[in-house]
Amino acid sequence: MVWRAKNVRQEVEGLLLALERQAREAVGLAERAQRDMDDDRFASYGDFRRKVEEVRALVALTEDRLRAYVGEKLDDLRTEFERMDLLLTVMLVKATRNYFATMKDDQVLPIGARELFEPELRNLEETRAKLAQPRFQGQVPDTVLAELEETVGMIGKIIARAPSLPDFSDAPAAPKPVRRLRTLGRPIRT
Template identity: 65%
Template sequence: MVWRRGYSRSEIQELLSAIERQAAEAVRLADRAQRDIGHDRFSSFLDFRRKVEEVRALLTLTEERLGGINGARLSDLRSEFERMDLLLMGMMARATRGYFASMREDQVLPIGARELFEPELRVIDQTRERLGRPQYEGRVLPMVLEDLEATSEMIRKTINRAPALPDFSDSPSPPRPVKRLRTLGRPIRQ
């Protein structure tokens, strides 16, 4: 038996307010990241991504809580959530596109940039999937889909020219424990 707590209207409103606050902070961080890319600083992008993940977590939590409530009881909050969700996905898509668009073709990328930007492709795919849900049918602005597509292409180009983290392993597979145990007893050369 699964026990499900009923959530009050004020709790859902509190979550929606928290989403708005976090989204405003994400926009501020996106602007900073876009300015910093001109100076070859990538740490601002990490701050932006962390904030986006916080917003996404709040969206997921709010959606879960709305799903556990009688449909007629809080339909106005559900429609407000959907409106906000669409707005935020569009805003994040535009901010991410702006960041990658401001990156120069000849810009030197730090080691590990590939691993930094690869998760962005997954986020874009998840956003497309989310926008394809039935409740958003006909409500998604074409500009948002264009932003996602253009950003995906820019990220792929960036990843193709970005250096990966170095591989310091001796072999493609990790050593077996038996081999390590045999070498433990060997004296260290001086």
């Protein structure tokens, strides 16, 4: 039992360290995406989003591990995880808000921007639901909740003017070839 508790503790500590490292990388990518916005480049936003998804997956994994070891003495790590989870959530909300706040109203958006930004709204809705949970009551500053609402509004306006990917699903089927390929190699008789 002592070996198992020590092993579980080391695993959770490793996950918390990885979370911290991934969060720092996400912040760096958010800053780069914000700088690239001035040059109308959107590729670095994709890098930021991928890193955020990695952070979210790591949060879910850590939460799952902590939930699986209820009997273990990991209360200090649970407390640290909850603190870090709240900090990461707030940090990602601010980074997302800063990114979309730098987008100009007249900025030309690439084709497919709608599909790029729609998942962001879903993520923010999930974040809103997460911050409304009883465990976060009183811990989330009102300014963060206001920034979250403001970001949802900004993204909604951007999506409304963003071009979507072309839909080729209603296009008619390609015409059938007139000649078979085997007859194309025959010499023409005159």
